[in-house]
Amino acid sequence: MNRKSDPRSPRPDSFSRREFLRSTSSAAAGALAIVLVLPEGSAEGVEGADYDWSRHRWVYLVDTTACIGCGSCVRACRAENSVPEGMYRTWIERYEIPAEGEALVDTPAGGERGFDPVTSSLNVRKAFFVPKICNHCRATPCTQVCPVGASFSTRDGVVLVDQEHCIGCGYCVQACPYGSRYINPATHTADKCTLCYHRITEGLKTACVEICPVGARRLGDREDPDDPVNEILATRRVQVLQPELLTRPQCYYLGLDMEVR
Amino acid sequence: MFPELTGFLFPNDVHIHWSLMIVLYPYITGLVAGAFLVSSLYHVFGRDEFKPLGRFALATALCFLAVAGLPLLNHLGHPERAINIVVTPNFTSAMAGFGILYASYFIILLFEVWFVFRVDIIETAARSRGFKRRLFSILALGVYDVSPQSQAVDKRITRILAAIGIPMACLLHGYVGFLFGAVKANPWWSTPLMPVIFLFSAMVSGIALLIVLYQIAMKLKGMAIDRYAIAAMSRWLWLFMIMSLTLELLEIMMLAYERAEEWEVIGHLLTHQLSFSFISLQMIGGGLVPLILLGIVVLMDRYMDDRIRNTLSMVASLLLLLQVLSMRWNVVIGGQMFSKSMRGFREAYVPGMFEKEGILAAALILFIPFVLLVIFERVLPTFRHLERGDDPA
Numbered sequence: 001m002n003r004k005s006d007p008r009s010p011r012p013d014s015f016s017r018r019e020f021l022r023s024t025s026s027a028a029a030g031a032l033a034i035v036l037v038l039p040e041g042s043a044e045g046v047e048g049a050d051y052d053w054s055r056h057r058w059v060y061l062v063d064t065t066a067c068i069g070c071g072s073c074v075r076a077c078r079a080e081n082s083v084p085e086g087m088y089r090t091w092i093e094r095y096e097i098p099a100e101g102e103a104l105v106d107t108p109a110g111g112e113r114g115f116d117p118v119t120s121s122l123n124v125r126k127a128f129f130v131p132k133i134c135n136h137c138r139a140t141p142c143t144q145v146c147p148v149g150a151s152f153s154t155r156d157g158v159v160l161v162d163q164e165h166c167i168g169c170g171y172c173v174q175a176c177p178y179g180s181r182y183i184n185p186a187t188h189t190a191d192k193c194t195l196c197y198h199r200i201t202e203g204l205k206t207a208c209v210e211i212c213p214v215g216a217r218r219l220g221d222r223e224d225p226d227d228p229v230n231e232i233l234a235t236r237r238v239q240v241l242q243p244e245l246l247t248r249p250q251c252y253y254l255g256l257d258m259e260v261r
Numbered sequence: 262m263f264p265e266l267t268g269f270l271f272p273n274d275v276h277i278h279w280s281l282m283i284v285l286y287p288y289i290t291g292l293v294a295g296a297f298l299v300s301s302l303y304h305v306f307g308r309d310e311f312k313p314l315g316r317f318a319l320a321t322a323l324c325f326l327a328v329a330g331l332p333l334l335n336h337l338g339h340p341e342r343a344i345n346i347v348v349t350p351n352f353t354s355a356m357a358g359f360g361i362l363y364a365s366y367f368i369i370l371l372f373e374v375w376f377v378f379r380v381d382i383i384e385t386a387a388r389s390r391g392f393k394r395r396l397f398s399i400l401a402l403g404v405y406d407v408s409p410q411s412q413a414v415d416k417r418i419t420r421i422l423a424a425i426g427i428p429m430a431c432l433l434h435g436y437v438g439f440l441f442g443a444v445k446a447n448p449w450w451s452t453p454l455m456p457v458i459f460l461f462s463a464m465v466s467g468i469a470l471l472i473v474l475y476q477i478a479m480k481l482k483g484m485a486i487d488r489y490a491i492a493a494m495s496r497w498l499w500l501f502m503i504m505s506l507t508l509e510l511l512e513i514m515m516l517a518y519e520r521a522e523e524w525e526v527i528g529h530l531l532t533h534q535l536s537f538s539f540i541s542l543q544m545i546g547g548g549l550v551p552l553i554l555l556g557i558v559v560l561m562d563r564y565m566d567d568r569i570r571n572t573l574s575m576v577a578s579l580l581l582l583l584q585v586l587s588m589r590w591n592v593v594i595g596g597q598m599f600s601k602s603m604r605g606f607r608e609a610y611v612p613g614m615f616e617k618e619g620i621l622a623a624a625l626i627l628f629i630p631f632v633l634l635v636i637f638e639r640v641l642p643t644f645r646h647l648e649r650g651d652d653p654a
Contacts, residue, residue, distance in 0.1 A: 088272045105269035105604055132271075141446060147356035148345035167345055168338015170278040171356055177446035179271030179601050183278055188338030245445060261602055 051201045056156040057222035058195055058250070060133060061229050061238075065255040066216035067129040069094060073208035073217060074112040080196065080207035087182040089193040090133045090208050095259055098122040103259045130260050131217060133208070134159060134180040134193035135241060135249030142172040142181060142192075151190065157222075157250055158195045166190050177245050195219075268605030277597045277610050280618040282332035284593045285626060287437040287459060288466065288586055289329045294430040295467010296322040297370070299494070304377075304423040310493035316377060316643040317478065318471055322430075323370050324633035330363065331626050336618055355440050362436060366429045373422040375400075376415045378641045380407050434463045441592060448523030448603075449530065449596045454512050458588075461505035466585035468498045469578035474634075476575055482644060488567050492558070495574045499555040502581060506548050509588065526599050534598045534606060538587045547584025551577035 069092055077083060077090045092111030096104040096118060104120060111129075118124065136159045143151040143159060150166035153159050161172075166189035173181045173190060184191035196206035200219065204210070209217045220229025232238070232254070239256040240249040253260075264275055300318035303311035311318070334340045350357035375382075383405050386397035435456040441447075442455030472494050479486045513531065516524045531539050554577040558570055598607045613619040637643070 091272050093269075105602070107269070107272055110272040141444075144353045145356065145444075146351050147354045147359065148342075148349050149351035150345075165342070165345060165349070166339065167342040169333075169336070169356065170338075171354070171440075173273075173278050174596075175444055175446055177601055179274045182273040182276065183338060261604075 053154060053156040053201075055223055056200075058136070058157045058200060059220040059222055059229060059233070060136070060195070060251040061218040061220055061232060061254065062131050062251065063216045063218075063254040064128050064130050064257075064260075066214045067092065067131055068214055068216075069111060069115045069129040070213065071111045071114040072211045072213065073131060074110050076207040076211040077193075078112070080199075081194070083191075084185055087184065087191070089180075089191075090131065093130045093132060093260070095126075095128055095130065095257065096120060096122060096124045097126040097257070097259060099125045105259075126257070128255070128257065130253075130256075131208075132178070132180075132241075133251060134195070135178055135247070135251040136193075136195060137247035137249045139246060139248045141175040141177070141245075141247060145171045145175040147171065154197070158197055158200075159192070160194055160197060161190050161192060163187055163189050163191075177242055177247065178249075264610070265608040266605060267608060268600075269602050270600035270605035270607070271602050274600035274602065274605075275607060277594065277607075279593055279597060280336060281612045281620065281623045282336035282618045282626075284586070284589045285332040285623050286329065286336075287434070287593075288589045289325055289332070289627075289630075290434050290437055291459070291463030291466045291585060291589075292470050293322045293326045293329060293467070294434040294460070294463040295465065295469075296325065296471055297426055297430045297467070298464055299468060299471050299497075301423045301427050302497075304373075304419055305427065308493070310489045313487045313490050313644070313647055314471060314475055314494075316646070317475060319370075319374055319377060320637045320641070320643050321471060321474060321630075321634060322467075323374055324630040324637060326367060326370060327633060328626060328629045331629070332623070335622060335626070355436065355443055358436060362429075362433050366426070366433050369422055369426050369429055373419055373426060375402070376419045376422065379404070379415055380412060381641055381645065383407055431460060435460050441596070446601055447596050449527055449599075450592065452512055454508055455592075458505065458508045458512065461501055461508060462585045462588055464501040465498065465505050465581050468494055468501065469581040469585075472498065472574050472578040473582070476571055478638075478644070484644065484647065486567070486571055488570065491570055491574055492562050495555055495558045495570070495577075498574075498578065498581070499552075499559050502548075502551060502555065502584075506544075506552065509543070526603050529606065530595055530599055534608065535591050535595050539591050539595070542587035543584055543591055547580050547587060551580045551584070554580075 071092060073090055074088070074092060081089060083089050088110040090110075091107055092115075093105055093107045094111070094115050098104075101122070104122060104124075106115075108115065115129075118127070136153075136157060138153070138157070140153065140159055143153055146152075146166075147169060148165060148167055150162045151159065151172050152162065168183060168188045168190065170183055170190065173183060181190055181192045183189070196204070196208075199206060205219050206217075209219045218229050220233070221227050222230060224230070233252060236254060238252040238254060240252060241256075242261055243249075266275060296318045299311055300315050300322065302308045303315035303318075334343060337343055346357060347360035350360070352358075379401070382397050382400045384407070386394055386401055386405075389397065438456030438459030441450040441459075442452055444450045472491065475490070475494075476486055513527065515521075516527055554573050558565070558573050558577070562570070594610055598610065599605065612623075614621055616622075
């Protein structure tokens with residue numbers, strides 16, 4: 001029926017307008033569907049062929065009493081992930097705590113070349129190394145503040161950055177309380193520890209865990225009942241960094257001292 | 262060149278990622294919000310002492326808003342992806358609201374400008390020939406009704422738009438404060454006072470800018486500076502700067518008195534890294550001095566010669582423009598001068614002159630709105646109603 005000729009129609013153009021609205025709203029719905037579906041779909045490309053991310057939940061365990069500060073992990077990480085000079089996905093901090101006075105903390109070049117012997121005149125009674133990585137927090141402020149959703153948490157518990165989508169605003173770098181993120185000078189996007197996602201989805205360990213000569217760093221899987229890391233988390237006294245910020249870090253520490261933030 | 266560091270910093274914390282551009286952005290939106298307030302004081306609240314400035318303030322707000330996005334674009338690592346903020350907004354992020362806020366405020370401002378200048382546009386179109394006539398016909402958007410009834414409608418719509426614009430301007434600027442205030446990782450930013458401080462300092466900078474620009478414009482046009490407008494703006498400026506200074510001081514006094522954990526870092530920051538920009542500029546040179554100058558202008562108004570009033574308010578306004586800029590600097594840069602290890606500091610940060618986000622780029626961006634304002638004034642004179650002596654919309 002030609003509505004334009006219908007004298008009862010109060011607005012002759014209402015047909016075309018409605019058509020227009022219908023077509024645009026369905027286009028918008030289609031675009032929305034693409035936006036909603038894409039992250040799921042694109043993640044499949046990252047995973048290994050047999051990898052099912054609903055069957056893993058990655059955690060990390062650091063034994064600060066074991067670390068010897070050799071710096072192998074920092075070097076391995078840089079080589080494995082092409083981390084730019086001057087930026088760190090992992091680093092090692094050295095704490096020297098005298099009987100009285102302020103603790104002395106340093107991380108020369110992130111501990112990449114190891115540490116020089118202590119020459120301090122302080123009466124150091126307690127000293128240790130603390131390796132750091134991204135804590136892959138479950139309630140993480142970095143993905144919360146990302147304005148475009150380029151920073152995201154994977155279903156298996158890893159915080160990643162979509163390098164193709166990141167606009168490089170740097171808000172996540174400011175929001176991370178642990179200093180885990182940096183702006184990559186080559187890509188101009190936010191960058192960070194990926195927990196070697198390209199390796200762990202292939203059944204390998206992260207580069208830093210693989211290379212650690214003393215087993216101070218361990219990768220765990222909460223979904224795997226036989227994982228020894230789960231046993232440690234269940235029975236030993238563990239701590240996370242800056243728990244007061246309620247970011248729920250998934251990097252746990254054994255033997256953490258109160259001087260460590 | 263490697264920055265000079267003291268204490269222990271997380272190795273990724275030695276960079277200043279939020280540069281001079283991020284200092285500039287809240288500075289510009291603040292100027293917009295403040296200028297808009299002055300125009301609204303006339304258009305919404307009918308404060309007749311602002312009548313000479315109603316249109317000029319509106320034009321100033323528009324010209325500065327037009328460039329507010331530039332420093333952000335220049336700062337982004339991937340400006341070509343900036344549209345992602347609108348296309349795939351992540352609404353858990355405060356920043357995701359930027360596109361919506363900015364666009365809607367811009368639209369409201371454009372509409373208000375159109376309704377305020379509509380009659381002028383039509384009259385100019387009718388008076389002129391050729392290209393100019395075509396340009397103004399386009400600007401008139403096909404409506405040529407200048408009857409008293411239609412002008413009454415203009416006035417009413419202007420009033421409504423200006424009224425909507427006030428909370429929008431506050432949102433656009435308060436939101437910037439929120440961006441900083443809601444970063445729990447940074448003790449120098451993380452305070453609910455932050456958006457409020459930003460708002461009040463925005464009003465200070467906007468009014469100060471208008472006092473300066475209005476006097477310059479009158480000098481250039483050879484028109485008389487309206488003493489009631491200057492006196493009224495000085496009063497408002499004094500009020501807002503007292504509020505703003507009080508809040509800025511309150512924030513740090515609370516931390517100091519509480520002996521909050523953060524004070525160890527912030528106390529050191531304010532007395533060392535920021536000693537010049539905070540104590541000398543923000544508090545004394547840009548705070549105490551204009552407080553006294555404006556105090557004289559406001560309290561001795563009755564006995565004051567116009568020239569003295571103009572000079573004092575001009576000097577105070579210039580100092581306050583500097584004060585607000587240093588406040589933005591102290592927040593944005595200051596918040597990156599210490600490491601989140603809370604054990605180490607960067608000693609200084611001096612932006613380069615010619616780098617991408619350096620001083621020259623900042624100066625250029627800040628210069629554009631003045632050019633726009635001159636063009637605006639050419640196309641739609643903002644003081645013509647004063648020469649003609651009629652009642653502006």
